[in-house]
Amino acid sequence: PPPDVAFGPPLQPIGSCSDQPSCFNQYGFVPLGVETTLTLVGAGFSDGDTLIFLYVPDKAVLFQADAELDCAGALAVAFAAEVDIATALGTRGTIANSQVVARFEPPVAFDPIRSAYKVCSYGGTNMYDESHYFISRSLVLAKYAAPPPPTPPPSSPPPSPTPADALALSKPRMSTGHSTTFAEKFLAKVTDGKSKTFGKSKKNKNPWFSAKVTLENQQPVRSVTVTRDTKNKPSKAKKYLDGFEVWVGKKAGEKAVKCGGPFAWSKIKKGPVTTPCDSAKSKCVCLRRRLLVAARPTHPTTSPLL
Numbered sequence: 386p387p388p389d390v391a392f393g394p395p396l397q398p399i400g401s402c403s404d405q406p407s408c409f410n411q412y413g414f415v416p417l418g419v420e421t422t423l424t425l426v427g428a429g430f431s432d433g434d435t436l437i438f439l440y441v442p443d444k445a446v447l448f449q450a451d452a453e454l455d456c457a458g459a460l461a462v463a464f465a466a467e468v469d470i471a472t473a474l475g476t477r478g479t480i481a482n483s484q485v486v487a488r489f490e491p492p493v494a495f496d497p498i499r500s501a502y503k504v505c506s507y508g509g510t511n512m513y514d515e516s517h518y519f520i521s522r523s524l525v526l527a528k529y530a531a532p533p534p535p536t537p538p539p540s541s542p543p544p545s546p547t548p549a550d551a552l553a554l555s556k557p558r559m560s561t562g563h564s565t566t567f568a569e570k571f572l573a574k575v576t577d578g579k580s581k582t583f584g585k586s587k588k589n590k591n592p593w594f595s596a597k598v599t600l601e602n603q604q605p606v607r608s609v610t611v612t613r614d615t616k617n618k619p620s621k622a623k624k625y626l627d628g629f630e631v632w633v634g635k636k637a638g639e640k641a642v643k644c645g646g647p648f649a650w651s652k653i654k655k656g657p658v659t660t661p662c663d664s665a666k667s668k669c670v671c672l673r674r675r676l677l678v679a680a681r682p683t684h685p686t687t688s689p690l691l
Contacts, residue, residue, distance in 0.1 A: 390436065390504045390523040391427030402522070407450050409524035415502070417491040417527055425483050432481050433628065433647060435507035437462055437518060439475040442494050444501040444524060456505035456518035463512050469620045475502065481649035489527060501526050553599035558637035562589040572596055583614035585625070595637040606633050609644055612657035623650045631660050 392398070392412045402408035415421055437459045446452050458474050466477040473492030478485035489502065502525040509517025557572035558565070563586065571584035571594060586592045598606060609631045613622040630646030632639070645660030652658060 388429035388521075389427060390425065390430070390506065390521045392523070392525070393424040393426035395421075396423055396525060399526075407448050407452055407454065408522065409444075409447055409503070410522050411501075411524045411526060414526045414528040415489055417489045417495065420486060420488045423478070423485045423487065425480060425485065430480055430506070432483075432649075434480045435512075436478050436480065436485055436487075437475060437505040437507065438478070438487060438489065438502040438525065439505060440473060440492055441501050441503050441524075442492075442496065443499040444526075445499060447503065447524065454520050456515055456520055459505055459507075459518040460513055460515045463507075467620075469618075479649050479651070481651060486649075486651040495527070497528060554596040555599065556597040556637065558595045559586065560589065560592045560594075560638070562587050563592075568594070581614060581616040583616060593638055595639075597637070606662050608659055609633075609662050610657050610659040611648075611653075613653055619654055623654070626650070626653050629653075631662065633662055 389410065391410070396412040396415065398410060398412055400411035402410055415423070437456065439456065439458050439462065441447060447454065462472060462475040462477055465472040465474070471488065471490045473490050476487045476489055478487035492500075494500075504521045504523040504525060505518045506521060507517060508519055511517055554572060554576060557568040559568040559571065563571075567587075571586070574582050574584040584594070586594065611626075611629065611631065613619075613626055626648075627650040628647040630648075631644040632642065633644060634641035642662070644662030645658075648658050648660075
C-alpha cells in the first residue's frame with residue numbers, strides 16, 4: 386500500500402494514532418467552498434501523483450473496528466473532475482511542487498463537528514477503477530469559509546508588442562507525424578498576437594514543437610512564457626497542456642537544458658506560465674506535450690511566447 390499522506394501548513398496535525406487498523410491521523414480544518422492549497426510533507430509522493438479527498442459525514446464511523454475503510458466514491462469524484470464539475474462527494478488534486486490545489490464544496494449534510502475528508506491516493510493505471518485507489522491514514526477536518534469576493538470583469542488584454550520588439554522565430558519543427566508545412570502554420574498561429582488564435586498538435590505519442598530563436602548580440606534565452614488559448618473550454622486546453630515541459634537546445638527537438646515542468650493544470654489555468662531559462666549556447670526552444678497553445682511575441686530580453 387502507498388505511504389500515509391502527511392500535511393504541513395496550513396494543515397497542522399491535531400491528532401495522531403497508533404498502527405491500529407481503524408485509526409486515522411487527523412489534520413487541521415480545510416475551508417469549504419474556496420480553492421485551497423495544501424502542502425505535503427510526507428515521503429513517498431512525487432509531482433504528478435493524484436490524491437482523492439472523499440467526504441465523510443461522520444468521521445466517528447472510521448474509528449470503529451468493523452468499519453469498511455476503502456475508497457468507495459473515488460470513481461465519481463474522478464469523473465466529475467475530468468469534466469470540470471464540482472461535486473459534494475469530494476475533490477481531486479494533482480501534486481505539483483509538493484502541493485495540492487483543490488476546492489472542497491460544502492455538501493448539504495455538512496456537520497461542523499463531525500464532517501471530514503478521508504484521503505485516498507491513486508496508484509494504478511485505470512482511473513475509473515476504484516480498486517486502483519488506496520486509503521491512507523490521513524483525515525482532514527472541514528469548516529465553512531466566508532464566500533470569496535465576486536470576480537471582477539476581465540480587463541482588456543494589453544496591446545501586443547510591435548514587430549520591432551518581437552524576437553524572430555524560424556525553422557519550426559514538430560515531432561513525427563507533423564509536416565514542415567504544418568509546423569510553419571503552427572508557428573504563425575501562436576505568434577499572431579491573438580489569444581483566441583491557437584496552434585493545435587496532432588494526437589501522437591510524446592509530441593513536441595520547436596523553433597529557432599534569433600538572439601540579439603548572442604544573448605542567451607532568458608525565459609520562456611506559455612499561455613493557453615482563450616477560445617476553447619478549459620477542459621479541452623487541460624487535455625493538451627497539463628504536464629507540459631520547456632527545454633532549450635542547439636537543434637530542433639533537443640532536450641539539452643530543461644527550463645521547467647511538468648507544469649500542473651492548476652498553475653496553467655491561472656494565466657501565462659513563465660519559466661526561467663538561461664542557457665548561452667541554446668538556439669532552439671522546445672515544448673514537449675500534446676499542445677494547444679495561443680501566444681504573442683515578447684520583448685528581446687525574453688524568449689518568445691509559444
